[in-house]
Amino acid sequence: MADRYLSFAGTAPGRFLTQRLGLPRPAVLHRWSPGSPALDGDLLHLTAGTSGLALAPVLARTGIAFGEEGGAAGRAHPAAVVLDATGVRDVDALAEVHSALHPVVRSVADSGRVLVLGAPLDPADHHQSAAQQALEGFARSLGKEIGRGRTVNLLRLRDASAAESTLRFLLSPKSAYVSGQVIHVGAGPARPPGDWERPLAGHTALVTGAARGIGEAVAETLARDGAHVFVLDVPAAEADARRVAERLGGSALTLDITAADAAERIAAALPDGLDVLVHNAGITRDRRLVNMPAERWSPVLEVNLGSVLRTTDALLARGTLRPGGRVVATTSIAGLAGNAGQTNYGASKAGIVGLVRSLAPRALDAHGVTVNAVAPGFIETAMTAAIPLLIRAAGRRMNSLAQGGLPADVAETTAWLAHPASGAVNGQVVRVCGQSLLGA
Numbered sequence: 001m002a003d004r005y006l007s008f009a010g011t012a013p014g015r016f017l018t019q020r021l022g023l024p025r026p027a028v029l030h031r032w033s034p035g036s037p038a039l040d041g042d043l044l045h046l047t048a049g050t051s052g053l054a055l056a057p058v059l060a061r062t063g064i065a066f067g068e069e070g071g072a073a074g075r076a077h078p079a080a081v082v083l084d085a086t087g088v089r090d091v092d093a094l095a096e097v098h099s100a101l102h103p104v105v106r107s108v109a110d111s112g113r114v115l116v117l118g119a120p121l122d123p124a125d126h127h128q129s130a131a132q133q134a135l136e137g138f139a140r141s142l143g144k145e146i147g148r149g150r151t152v153n154l155l156r157l158r159d160a161s162a163a164e165s166t167l168r169f170l171l172s173p174k175s176a177y178v179s180g181q182v183i184h185v186g187a188g189p190a191r192p193p194g195d196w197e198r199p200l201a202g203h204t205a206l207v208t209g210a211a212r213g214i215g216e217a218v219a220e221t222l223a224r225d226g227a228h229v230f231v232l233d234v235p236a237a238e239a240d241a242r243r244v245a246e247r248l249g250g251s252a253l254t255l256d257i258t259a260a261d262a263a264e265r266i267a268a269a270l271p272d273g274l275d276v277l278v279h280n281a282g283i284t285r286d287r288r289l290v291n292m293p294a295e296r297w298s299p300v301l302e303v304n305l306g307s308v309l310r311t312t313d314a315l316l317a318r319g320t321l322r323p324g325g326r327v328v329a330t331t332s333i334a335g336l337a338g339n340a341g342q343t344n345y346g347a348s349k350a351g352i353v354g355l356v357r358s359l360a361p362r363a364l365d366a367h368g369v370t371v372n373a374v375a376p377g378f379i380e381t382a383m384t385a386a387i388p389l390l391i392r393a394a395g396r397r398m399n400s401l402a403q404g405g406l407p408a409d410v411a412e413t414t415a416w417l418a419h420p421a422s423g424a425v426n427g428q429v430v431r432v433c434g435q436s437l438l439g440a
């Protein structure tokens, strides 16, 4: 469903009118396309506090041209600014955050990136915790005011080399619709791929609900990254599932994910094992609770949560998910913020968050498998095209980028979480919502 307002706002009369009338002014986002570099432009590397982070060698490996403050690279209109604030340990050092970014923030290119690096909070030091927590309020506020399609995120890390895939993602146009996020990268294993262009070469991925919408885009992106993709969907969607699988050189698997034998049939279709499991299939059956019969409650809980728990458990227990494997589940901002008419959907999607946070450390310890979730906001799909006009219009604009995201935005985020070098990213719930006001 085309966003005509976005197209209009980009024209000369559109720019004039939206400015005069004080209307939202969405920028056409710069998204990644094949053959593009990791970052379209230079990166400015700034520091606040005394940092011990070895960032420069990791940035050098990415091929991104970067320079320090006052240096040649990145001075005019940097495509990205990275502020290393891992060494900010007290309120005084926060002044350096201001003095580093205040002079340069205006010059960041359209659709550019501001990435603040923070340290994990130190429970034994409330001054460090206060100063580091302050970075969240800072980053989220800057995200809301920076405009022109620019994003602001906070990445907490100890070891820059464990965060290479995350840095590449957050700095690139692949994260165009990810803003206002706080992401933690731990100390888990990060296996750099032989080829950063095809990191999933030789890997097998399975995406549920992949015959259309976001799932189709995820399947496409994982196939682009080299994976052999199993496109799973219900028997009624068999023709579409086959079409997608054929186009991607993958395989179609038609079954209802809620069927009692679903995990068994998946395992049987994957005798050599699975590296990436993406739980994307999802349904809505909206009604206010007073009008919601059990027939509208149960299927939503079953498809969106029950089947996710069952298949994950079974595929881990059978060893179908190989060590180094990745589980990426799909929640929603409705699961984080709640949404009128969606008690069933909100419950199911909040359940995914509980699943991810609880299982992630144990699955990594016991199976070498990471478990994360993506939380889409308003994404332009058949699901959101069915929303009544006025609610749809509001849903699109109620975020810092003032527009809906595309299935590809969720797909790129999933591909980053599925990346072999993302082993230190675990238990994260990453919103792909343009910094939606809902549950922010």
Ligand SMILES: NC(=O)c1ccc[n+]([C@@H]2O[C@H](COP(=O)([O-])OP(=O)(O)OC[C@H]3O[C@@H](n4cnc5c(N)ncnc54)[C@H](O)[C@@H]3O)[C@@H](O)[C@H]2O)c1
Pocket: 208, 209, 210, 211, 212, 213, 214, 215, 232, 233, 234, 237, 255, 256, 257, 258, 280, 281, 282, 283, 303, 330, 331, 332, 333, 375, 376, 377, 378, 379, 380, 381, 382, 383, 384
């Ligand atoms: N579109 C959005 O704005 C948005 C926002 C937040 C979250 N999400 C979530 O993203 C996911 C994909 O959303 P979408 O908009 O692409 O939806 P969609 O309705 O376009 O596609 C969902 C796919 O899942 C399949 N499916 C449904 N039940 C199934 C079952 N029992 N077994 C196997 N496959 C089944 C459907 O046939 C369909 O192909 C869902 O989990 C949804 O809740 C979407």
